[in-house]
Amino acid sequence: MKRTKFTILKSTCVPLPLANIDTDQIIPARFLSSTSREGFGKNLFRDWRYDKHGNKNEDFVLNRSEYTGSILVTGSNFGCGSSREHAVWAIADHGFRAVVSDSFADIFAGNALNNGLLPVVIPSDTLEKLTTMIILKPETVVTIDLGRQLLSVEAQGISVPFPVNPFRKECLLRGYDNIDYLLGMKDEIIAFEKRYSP
Amino acid sequence: MEPRTLFDKIWDAHMVKSVEGGPDVLYIDRHYIHEVTSPQAFNGLKQRCIGVFRPERTVATADHNIPTADQHLPIRDAVSRAQVEALEENCKAFGIEHFGIGHPNNGIVHVTGPELGYTLPGMTIVCGDSHTSTHGAFGTIAFGIGTSEVEMVLATQCLLQTRPARMRITVNGSLRRGVTSKDLILYIISSLSTGGATGCFVEYAGEAISQMSMESRMTVCNMSIEMGARGGLIAPDEVTFGYLSEIPAFSSNPDAIRLLEKWFSLRSDPGVVFDSELAFDASAVPPMITWGTNPGMGMAVNGTIPTEEGTDTESSSSYRKSLEYMGFKSGMKLLGHPVDYVFLGSCTNGRIEDLRAFAQMVEGRKKAPGVTVLIVPGSQQVARQAEKEGLSEIFRRAGFEMRQPGCSSCLAMNDDKIPPGKYAVSTSNRNFEGRQGPGARTILAGPLTAAAAALTGVITDPRKLLRNSD
Structure with missing residues (x-):
């Protein structure tokens, strides 16, 4: 299946500078009971974004009109805890295309x-x-150039390299799908099964 | 030949191909699936018009969102019901073995897999659940994956994975009386922090680990993910083989003897160098509890909440946020702090040994007034065994609620939610904000500390309630 390509992203950012944000905060378990990949964005950071009556917490960054954009800038060890991919679906569904952190x-x-x-x-x-x-x-605009592996803020003269696995980078730049890649390896997998004894 | 770690031996044996400049293609022996993280993967297969490549390598169980009461009735929550039904239909359509609600083999995926003999030493094991690390107790490479990866495994029985770094944690000496393997792992996590082993696969070794039962080892490996590790594993030994020989599916396997002989070589070679090595003294480990909102925020049950000193700005806002959420203060002692709920269960502490430990402490004693105590066996097999041994009767007499198997209050996807603001001493694995229900305040602990809280209604040092025979 074809995926959206990722090349250069230029956007303002949403800051969420907290360490160890776990996937239960990104999308609480009670919102996982769907069988599709769509529609999780509305519950992104649900319990920080809304109070228990469902009213917006005006202080929370996603509810503040001055902070918009498709880059989330956050704290260390982002996405720890549960393996739920729903966390990624929720972030992407909300409109983010990149998350920036130190880990x-x-x-x-x-x-x-x-x-x-x-x-x-x-x-x-x-x-x-x-x-x-x-x-x-x-209003600061940040540029993320995947091809050159550079994050920069032109107005401030900031330019910093970031690591990406070369294989993953190629997949993102070209919009390749990993499952297609593995499906293309069926013969090698079958050959492995023949020589493999548990 | 260069000496290799146990981890590398298993990894190398499963490497279909090493992609130039990229991840390895790793063959997966066992794939566990459940209702919450699999439906989108099956939808993907349908969209691609392909089947499951090796259906006999996948086993399904419904556990995350199922109710733990009246399991013979239809699930009341329509969305949960749809998910459980989707799993059943997908398994039927794709030829996958499925243990649904009420089936004698049903239970939490990380409890049933080992007890039914699906988890065996030397395997690569994955599941769309981060606590898949549990199976590492048998000397396997077992780790949690996302739904896209569930789809990859269903489609090709393989995954694209980058080889993680190897860490060894050696635990010397013996655990003291009243201290469980859960206390040990909480102690290790609090020392490393919640992200301290990110990028690593941990091998646990040392005297204290060798002395542990398989159940205790599973508890340790289970929580490897809570310090960020990709997984944890323990070299198989006589304890492992003893456990397996009790499982009918394994002992009746005509290949059993050959496999046992082969598994004896599953250990790290002498002199092998790990990327990092840590050592702990088991005798220094006290009964542990957590005071904050991640599993790294732990302390001795009779300790005081650490102060903010020395933390950076970002960590210090997280620190303050967590204390505010928990309603605690810096430097506070938690002994004697009132508790509203006690939860015994989950893939961390829902095994028969945990129920036995809890029962031994509470036998002949009564629940403290005002505390709700939920006992949720990890599987139907654990539930049957608990009934047979009279543990369920001890629990009922003490005034506890004996429930049916499932993930239950660990992640509160079903009705077993802790109300906002209430304190729960929980034998589960995560104390994240809202994990046990919106606003719920979770204090993680081992089964003995949980039992002590159930009897006294407050945070209590379980060593004070041990009997001479314990």
């Missing part, structure tokens, strides 16, 4: 890449600087 939980990062959501890891001091900049100047 991600492993399963979350893998799930993100499988859905064309780019996890961007930058050094802690740059993350801190970037976060402060966005909070103070919400």
Whole structure:
């Protein structure tokens, strides 16, 4: 199946500078009872975004009109906890295309890449600087260039490289689907099964 | 030949191909699925018009959102019911073995897999659930995956995975009386923090690990993910083989002897170098509880909540947020703090050994007034065994609610929710905000500390309630 390509993303950002945001916060378990991949965005950060009566928490960043854009800038170890891919679907469904942090939980990062959501890891001091900049100047435009593996803020002269596995990068740039890749390897898998004895 | 770690031996044996500059193609021996993270994967197969490549390698169970009472009746919640029915229909359509609600083999996927003999040493095991690390107790590479990866495994029996770093955690000495393997893993996580083992696969070794039963080892491996590890594993030994020989599906396998011989070589070679090594002294581990909103925020049951000193800005806002959520204060002692709910169960502590430990402490004693105590066996088999051993009767007499198997209050996808603001001492694995219901306040603990809270209605050092025979 064809996926949306990821090449260069230019956008304002939404800052959420908290460490260890787990996938239960991103999408609480009670909203997982769907059998489709769509529609999770409305419950993204549900219990931080709304109070128990369903009213908006005006202070929460997703409810503040000055912070918009398709880049979420967050804290260390983002996406820890449950392996639920619904967390990635919710973030993407809300309109984010990249998440920036200084570290991600492993399963979350893998799930993100499988859905064309780019996890961007930058050094802690740059993350801190970037976060402060966005909070103070919400109009700051950040560029994420996957091909060159660079995150930059032109107006501020910031340009920082980020790591991406070369295979994953190629898949994202071309919009390739990993399942198609594996399906194309059927013969090799069958050959493996023949030589493999448990 | 270069010495290799146990992890690398298993990984290498399952490598179909190493992709240039990319992840390895890893063959998966066993795939567990459940109702919540599989429907979208089956939809993907349908859209691609393909079937399940090796249906005999996948086993399904309904566990996450099923009710733990009146399981013979239709599920009241329509969306949950639809998910459970979708699993059943998908399994039928694609030829996958399925243990639905009420089936004698039903239960939490990480409890049933091992007890039915589907989990065997040397395997690669995955499931769309982060606590798949549990199966590492048998000397397997077992880890949680997302739904896109569930679809990959259904379609090709393979996954694209980057080889993680290897960490070894050696636990020397013996655990003291009144201290369980849950306390040990909470102690290790609180020392490493909730993200401290990110990018690593952990091998647990040392005297304290060797002395543990399979159930206790599963509890340790289960929570590896709570320090960010991809998984945890323990080299199989006589304890492992003893456990397996009790399982009819394994002991009746004509290949059993050959397999046992082969599994003896499943250990890290002497002199092998790990990317990181840590050591702990088991005798220093106290009964543990958590005070915050991630499993790394733990302390001794009789300790005090640490202060903010030395944390950076980002961690310090998380620290303050968690204390505010829990209604606790920096430097506070939690001994004697009132408790509203006690939950014994989950893939962490819902096994027969956990029910036995809990029962031994509560036998002949009564539940404290005002506390609701939920006992949820991890599987139908655990429930039958608990009934047979008289544990269920002990629980009922003490005033506890004896429920039917399922994930229950661990993630509150069903009716077993802790009300907002209430305190629950829970033997489960996560104390995240809202994990046990919106606004619920979770204090993670082992089965003995949970039993002590059930009897006293407050946070209590379980060592005070041990009997001479314990």
